[in-house]
Amino acid sequence: MSRTKFLDKTLLAVAQVAERSFFSEEHARMKGLLQLLDVRIKLLTFLFLLVLISFLHEPRSLWMLYGLSLMLAMLSRVPLLSFVTRVWLFVPLFSAAVVLPALLNIITPGEPLWVLVSLQRSYSWGPYTIPQEIAVTRQGLWGSIVFVSRVAASVSFAVLLTMTTRWSDIFAGLRALMVPRIFVMTLNMTNRYLFVFLRLIQDMYRARKSRTIHALSSAGERGWVASRIGVIFRKSIEMSNDIYLAMLSRGYHGEIISFERFRTRLVDHLWLATIIAFGAVLLAFERGRFN
Amino acid sequence: MHIPDGYLGPLTYGTMYAAALPFWAAASWKLNRTLKAKQAPFLAIGAAFSFVIMMFNIPIIGGTTGHATGATLIAILIGPWAALIAVSVALIIQAILFGDGGITAIGANCFNMAVAGVFVGYAMYRMIAGDAAVTSRRRWIAAAVAAYVSLNxxxxxxxxQLGLQPILERAPDGQPLYSPFPLSIAVPTMALEHLLLFGFVEAAVTALVIKYFQKNDPEMLS
Incomplete structure (x- = not known):
């Protein structure tokens, strides 16, 4: 069965995209703090928070921001367990595994904390050095904690944004970030037609799986996948022409007219002021400590 | 290859946004002149196609599977400027909606895959394919070599970009703040896995799709 594993993997990848979309729509409809906000203000503040996280140097500040993301998730009625799992399961856990060698003085030289192995002598090849005592260094440990905390805090806010905002609203809100209308429209249309393609792939793969009693050779299977990519592209071009004609018949003549109407309220202004003040204080506190 | 948030410092991701911006502007200008009103659905469908290419897992040796990024393939099929926008839009959607790649790293990821990947792939393909007939063997060989080189x-x-982090962006006492691996580790690690494995997957998928069109629909390649 391992020879047809590629069929299952593709079907799984398609299902995961659909599941994420459904999951986000479900939480975006709930009545919570983040769902109340004007999407433009929300995007601006989340972008501000992501940039702020990238400027911070202290684990404590990063943990404070991570804590803020958890608090906001609770206030926005996002189930905490699924939120934390979704945040940690991929990027931060992967980053924590990747960063493990950087704990050692082979990668990050510095003050040794725990000596793991003692060799008879040190070894050097060009830029690479294996010291006589391989140890976890204070600098390596500190750097790795900062790195994983930063990744976790960033991913946490990125996930929170997608879980509490309808995807079509995110694209509409991008106009507030001065993204040209043609890009926003392309993003919106891409998002819509992506699901048409996913359905198409799912149908092709399910049909193939249901007809499979014996796998082809690897070369044969690769040829089949390539032919499916070709079919998708041909359908893409046909669909692009059909959509263009459908747009023309609805009065499209190259100018994009948007019907989004945004309205900021007191809660948006309070939110904006709070987040900017919080960020400024955090940054000032850190920089004060470093200078 | 999608760099997540937290791996690059502000100096690097800011520079990469600035580096990608003129290419996005040039592509919009170029497409406004050539594609006219048809561009919106064409680009959106191109971007959706770019997104789904990464979902097609193909069998490799020993039951393992891999997927292509499709930058060179899309450049050959829809031209480099439309491909730049299509791959960028796919990367932006992956970053904002699916957490594949960071939001602060959108500039870097787009520069690496949508600008460098697309233009290197397209230039190599044009150079090797020359004036060869659409259905010639030289075309798919050109596509395979171009895809391999472009991905690498x-x-x-x-x-x-990752290897520069410990040099460019560190705390006043010299401790790394972002990706901690120096160039001497980051470059060989990434280069080896792409030279030995992912480059061949990209080349195989690109060449096989080009061969499919040569056999079934050569007009798509003209």
Whole structure:
């Protein structure tokens, strides 16, 4: 069965995209703090928070921001367990595994904390050095904690944004970030037609799986996948022409007219002021400590 | 190859946004002149196609599977400027909606895959294919070589950006703040896996799709 594993993997990848979309729509409809906000203000503040996280140097500040993301998730009625799992399961856990060698003085030289192995002598090849005592260094440990905390805090806010905002609203809100209308429209249309393609792939793969009693050779299977990519592209071009004609018949003549109407309220202004003040204080506190 | 948030410092991701911006502007200008009103659905469908290419897992040796990024393939099929926008839009959607790649790293990821990947792939393809007939063997060989080189160039630029972090962006006492691996680790690690494995997957998928069109629909390649 391992020879047809590629069929299952593709079907799984398609299902995961659909599941994420459904999951986000479900939480975006709930009545919570983040769902109340004007999407433009929300995007601006989340972008501000992501940039702020990238400027911070202290684990404590990063943990404070991570804590803020958890608090906001609770206030926005996002189930905490699924939120934390979704945040940690991929990027931060992967980053924590990747960063493990950087704990050692082979990668990050510095003050040794725990000596793991003692060799008879040190070894050097060009830029690479294996010291006589391989140890976890204070600098390596500190750097790795900062790195994983930063990744976790960033991913946490990125996930929170997608879980509490309808995807079509995110694209509409991008106009507030001065993204040209043609890009926003392309993003919106891409998002819509992506699901048409996913359905198409799912149908092709399910049909193939249901007809499979014996796998082809690897070369044969690769040829089949390539032919499916070709079919998708041909359908893409046909669909692009059909959509263009459908747009023309609805009065499209190259100018994009948007019907989004945004309205900021007191809660948006309070939110904006709070987040900017919080960020400024955090940054000032850190920089004060470093200078 | 998608760099997540937290791996690059502000100096690097800011520079990469600035580096990608003129290419986005040039592509919009170029497409406004050539594609006219048809561009919106064409670009959106191109971007959706770019997104789904990464979902097609193909069998490799020993029951393992892999997927292509499709930068060179899309450049050959829809031209480099439309491909730049299509791959960028796919990367932006992956970053904002699916957490594949960071939001602060959108500039870097787009530069590495949508700018460098697309233009290196397209230039190599044009150079090797020359005036060869659409259905000639030289065309699919050109596509395979171009895809292999393009993916490796993208991987190399990504590795350099990551490897520069311990030098460019560190705390006043010299401790790394972002990706902690120096160039001497980041470059060989990324280069090896792309030279030995992912480059061949990219080349195989690109060449097989080009061969499919040569056999079934050569007009798509003219």
């Amino acid at each position: 160039v993208s991987a190399l630029i990504t590795a350099v």
